[in-house]
Amino acid sequence: MKKRNRYKKNAYKFHRYVLSRKRNDSKDIVGKIECKLRRRFGLYKRLLNEDKLEELTHLRLTEERRKALKDLYSYDSKAFCELRIELTTDENNRMSNLCPNCLLEIAGTLDHIIPQTPFPEYSTNPYNLIPCCSTCNSKKNDDWIKNGKRSIIDFYIDDIPDIQFLYAYPKLVKGYLDITYEIHFPLGYDITLKDRLKNHFGKLELLKRYRENSDDKINELAHDIKAAEKYGLNDDNIKGMIKMKANEMQHKHGINYWVPILNIACVDDENVYNYLKGR
Structure with a gap:
């Protein structure tokens, strides 16, 4: 954003x-x-x-x-x-x-x-x-x-700082990968902007929609991991490549872009990463 x-x-x-x-x-x-x-x-x-x-x-x-x-x-x-x-x-x-x-x-x-x-x-x-x-x-x-105050995000006015507040939490449940998303604002975050963002996410049901759209992105991530393996890259290099690609997406769309947040969370969790390698 x-x-x-x-x-x-x-x-x-x-x-x-x-x-x-x-x-x-x-x-x-x-x-x-x-x-x-x-x-x-x-x-x-x-x-x-x-x-x-x-x-x-x-x-x-x-x-x-x-x-x-x-x-x-x-x-x-x-x-x-x-x-x-x-x-x-x-x-x-x-x-x-x-x-x-x-x-x-x-x-x-x-x-x-x-x-x-x-x-x-x-x-x-x-x-x-x-x-x-x-x-x-x-x-x-x-x-x-x-x-008496504007309660919606206006992307022509609001300067959303490059500070992460959106987080993805992947976990394996009975052999399946489950993803949840949460918002956690750091201390000192602008109160007015925080209220507008909470209203924005709630009104548009973004956390729910991110979860519903995660499977396609997980499939893409698993494909990228397997393709990198075929080229002989080790785990560290694969994770580095995925994070580099994630950083590029965040540079374009902001640090709170849900796709790179999901990808980074998945490769940082060893159990989830191994699950994706084996798919």
């Missing part, structure tokens, strides 16, 4: 581009409140830079205008497909399609960080859109403030 680079161009111009491509009543309805929307986009950017998005207030809108604003967003449209590509392309011009929320599935859609329902005016704001998988998108809800 790492902070993501946000949209680098003018957000309001992107909105105007989306609006210009519409050919229905929504275009005319939204066009009548463009002055208000321009100010709201400026407000969003200022509060985003100051990490004060919870200070956003609701824009008074008729039901017709609320619907028209929400109708501007269509993931399948050219504008939003182009936006997803831009947001998933890294500084080396390579695609990074994993959902930043879970690092489990492909980010095949865009998620509104500040929910659409209470804030339809930000339906087309690229600062408020982040690549997301359909599973995470379906599990999120409109609850984003708790006790």
Whole structure:
């Protein structure tokens, strides 16, 4: 889990581009409140830079205008497909399609960080859109403030330190490998960020989903171990190779990426490692 680079161009111009491509009543309805929307986009950017998005207030809108604003967003449209590509392309011009929320599935859609329902005016704001998988998108809800503070992770704002808090615990149970995951924050970890991360993991059921997806990764790990053996590598070299590959994954996706955490835990446990060698 790492902070993501946000949209680098003018957000309001992107909105105007989306609006210009519409050919229905929504275009005319939204066009009548463009002055208000321009100010709201400026407000969003200022509060985003100051990490004060919870200070956003609701824009008074008729039901017709609320619907028209929400109708501007269509993931399948050219504008939003182009936006997803831009947001998933890294500084080396390579695609990074994993959902930043879970690092489990492909980010095949865009998620509104500040929910659409209470804030339809930000339906087309690229600062408020982040690549997301359909599973995470379906599990999120409109609850984003708790006790007057933002309670959700915003990967454009939150700088998650490279300090491990996610742990995998592999163990052999009646001849089968069982994996559990737990979160343990070290002393001194930022309280606000810790609460947001706990909420994030709980709402998206990440520990459960990691466990459910572990078998495929275990099979890949066992295959890598056997392949390395065939090339004549000893156990120390095999473990070193796996850890080096794990470090590369963590460099790309953050130290709390669940796959390398699982792999390292498995090779560090001698019983589990021998089990994987014998599969």
